[in-house]
Amino acid sequence: KTAEEDVEQEEDPQVPQEEEQEAENTVANFDLNDLRERIEGDIITPEDGPAFVEAAVIWNGDWKIRSSPMAIVQVRCTEDVQKSILYAKENKIGIAFRCGGHSMKGLSTSVGGMVIDLGKYMRKVEVDPEKRLVKFQGGCRIKDIDAEATKYDLCTVLGAVGNAGAGGLVSGGGLGHFTRKEGLSVDNVISAEVVCARGLLHNISSDSEPDLFWAIRGGQSNFGCIVSFTMRLFDCPKQILAGMILY
Ligand SMILES: Cc1cc2nc3c(=O)[nH]c(=O)nc-3n(C[C@H](O)[C@H](O)[C@H](O)COP(=O)(O)OP(=O)(O)OC[C@H]3O[C@@H](n4cnc5c(N)ncnc54)[C@H](O)[C@@H]3O)c2cc1C
The missing domain is CATH 3.30.465.10 (Uridine Diphospho-n-acetylenolpyruvylglucosamine Reductase; domain 3)
Incomplete structure (x- = not known):
């Protein structure tokens, strides 16, 4: 593609941008049970209601940041991290790693992606x-x-x-x-x-x-x-x- 075509595509409202595509990700599109069975940690999704709301909270210095990932994987060990990364890669899901959730720019969360959260269990x-x-x-x-x-x-x-x-x-x-x-x-x-x-x-x-x-x-x-x-x-x-x- 030429640079001009790239610009045209960016401006075309019919073409969903990356964030919009991610936002369309829902748990229903992916078989998370496949990953759930392979890891020791927990997977929390919007279907878990208040538990998801609690798990999605970040230290939000900027109220405009939306923390609404498709899933939060609370990993327990290195193997969980490896399996989660490979699952996200195979399924083309964007990932964000989280530790203390204090990123003021919201870099440890996403809209429609997968949060790989080390902050709950990996604190040895x-x-x-x-x-x-x-x-x-x-x-x-x-x-x-x-x-x-x-x-x-x-x-x-x-x-x-x-x-x-x-x-x-x-x-x-x-x-x-x-x-x-x-x-x-x-x-x-x-x-x-x-x-x-x-x-x-x-x-x-x-x-x-x-x-x-x-x-x-x-x-x-x-x-x-x-x-x-x-x-x-x-x-x-x-x-x-x-x-x-x-x-
Ligand atoms: C109240 C407050 C006080 C602060 N005080 C200080 C201070 O005294 N000194 C200072 O230097 N900074 C300070 N900061 C800034 C802070 O260090 C950064 O915001 C830092 O990124 C927070 O780390 P976190 O793990 O809590 O954040 P998170 O939001 O969990 O992560 C921040 C970034 O690091 C990445 N990340 C986290 N863990 C991992 C990991 N294990 N592997 C790979 N990537 C990872 C995330 O993906 C994200 O991009 C402060 C921030 C706040 C909000």
């Missing part, structure tokens, strides 16, 4: 105080990680609000109380596990698939679903002196 945190590392799943909130790490008087660079999701915050850069001393969250990520579009799991670090490792540290959901992060820990100060300088 493992601290290795000897190696001073924390490994946490891609659905963790900031407060989940802080709570475990501070048991050992350790911490890392995360956000200032405990309810924000580490999935979006860390993969988006991450500014926290310790940023001036220790850098951004992404500067403290040692490795990650990512499921990409083919459904394969990649263990990535600066030594293994360094391009992908570079890309996910800032690229959020654009390169795959980050099912776990491993971050460096440092001593958590017992006292913090804070104040405001006005001039």
